[in-house]
Amino acid sequence: xxxxxxxxTAIMSEKHLEAGQPLPALKDGSVRxxxxxxxxxxxxxxxVLKAKGIDYEEINCNLKNKPEFLLERHPDGKVPVFEHNxxxxxxxxxxxxxxxxxxxxxxxxxxxxxxxxxxxxxxxTYSSKVIPAFYQAIRSGGQNEEAATKLLAGLTLFDAExxxxxxxxxxxxxxxxVDFNTWPFNERLAVSDPLMDLIKAKLxxxxxxxxxxVANPTVKAIINSKEIYLKxxxxxxxxxxxxxx
Ligand code: GSH
Numbered sequence: 519x520x521x522x523x524x525x526x527t528a529i530m531s532e533k534h535l536e537a538g539q540p541l542p543a544l545k546d547g548s549v550r551x552x553x554x555x556x557x558x559x560x561x562x563x564x565x566v567l568k569a570k571g572i573d574y575e576e577i578n579c580n581l582k583n584k585p586e587f588l589l590e591r592h593p594d595g596k597v598p599v600f601e602h603n604x605x606x607x608x609x610x611x612x613x614x615x616x617x618x619x620x621x622x623x624x625x626x627x628x629x630x631x632x633x634x635x636x637x638x639x640x641x642x643t644y645s646s647k648v649i650p651a652f653y654q655a656i657r658s659g660g661q662n663e664e665a666a667t668k669l670l671a672g673l674t675l676f677d678a679e680x681x682x683x684x685x686x687x688x689x690x691x692x693x694x695x696v697d698f699n700t701w702p703f704n705e706r707l708a709v710s711d712p713l714m715d716l717i718k719a720k721l722x723x724x725x726x727x728x729x730x731x732v733a734n735p736t737v738k739a740i741i742n743s744k745e746i747y748l749k750x751x752x753x754x755x756x757x758x759x760x761x762x763x
Contacts, residue, residue: 534761536580541587549574552588552599554581554761556742556750558702559610560598565698566614569736570621582759611641614695626695640679640688641699647672652703655713657754670716676700677724686730693734701731708744709751 531542534554544550551567553560553576567574579588584595591599591606599606600613602620607613618626627634651672654665680688688696707713707728718725731737753759 531576531578534578534580535585535587536583537585539585541577541585542575544575550577550601551575552577552579552591552597552601554579554597556747556761557581557597558706559596561702561705561740562610562699563598563600563613563617564740565701565736566617566626566695568739569626569693569698570617570623572617572621578761580761611699614699618695624692626689626698628694637688637694637696640676640696644672644676644700644703647675648700649703652707656706656709656751659710659755661712666713666716669713670720673717673721673724677721677727680727681723686727693731693736697731698736701737704728704731705737705741706747709747 535541549567549572551560551563551574553564555578564576577587579585579597581595581597588597588599589595591601592608596608598610598613599608600616601607607616614626627637648669651665651668655662655669658665683690685691687693693701707717714725717728732741749763750760
């Protein structure tokens with residue numbers, strides 16, 4: 519049964535913890551996510567946990583000066599890392615699928631295995647066609663035309679799939695795993711005015727879909743503003759990453 523009233527996500531580390539800092543003690547039986555506030559991959563399980571009303575402890579990590587406890591749990595010291603009862607799981611997509619099995623309500627995939635496979639293909643396509651172009655485009659402040667063209671081509675496929683479904687979200691009337699898996703990147707497109715102008719002009723239905731996602735309570739609960747991302751993405755350009763501001 520969905521925990522409707524569970525809104526009190528326990529944030530253990532408001533600040534990003536770094537090398538030399540100990541891991542705060544965990545309450546018995548609780549669920550923990552090692553994260554970084556602006557990481558799009560960590561935002562995937564954060565959205566899934568929120569959608570399912572699961573309380574969890576969030577440990578934010580400084581990824582330029584990694585805390586030992588993160589390196590002990592992930593061979594490359596990446597986030598997200600999920601931990602429950604001493605069991606550790608890495609990779610955002612693996613974590614999200616695990617969460618959907620462990621906490622089945624509400625389900626975030628179709629019941630039918632073939633429909634579920636279709637959803638996974640949409641996510642795969644987005645990951646291979648949109649995400650690399652997204653990073654290229656964002657690093658250039660939306661000024662790299664080749665990256666913008668590639669990004670738009672990837673988003674066109676995504677838009678076409680949603681049109682084919684004919685529903686407000688990939689999940690139907692409500693967002694499902696496809697919507698949550700891709701949203702962290704869609705949310706960050708807002709940092710670039712040229713890119714958003716291009717999307718509004720060429721893919722107006724996709725823009726309308728973005729507006730529907732922004733209005734969704736799960737998405738809204740953990741959304742960051744354009745200003746916050748602009749500030750964080752300065753690190754991409756200067757190499758001087760700031761995690762707490
Ligand atoms: N494939 C991984 C996933 O889906 O979980 C990617 C995770 C990832 O790249 N996270 C970044 C990270 O931990 C932060 S956004 N970077 C630190 C590093 O690469 O050392």
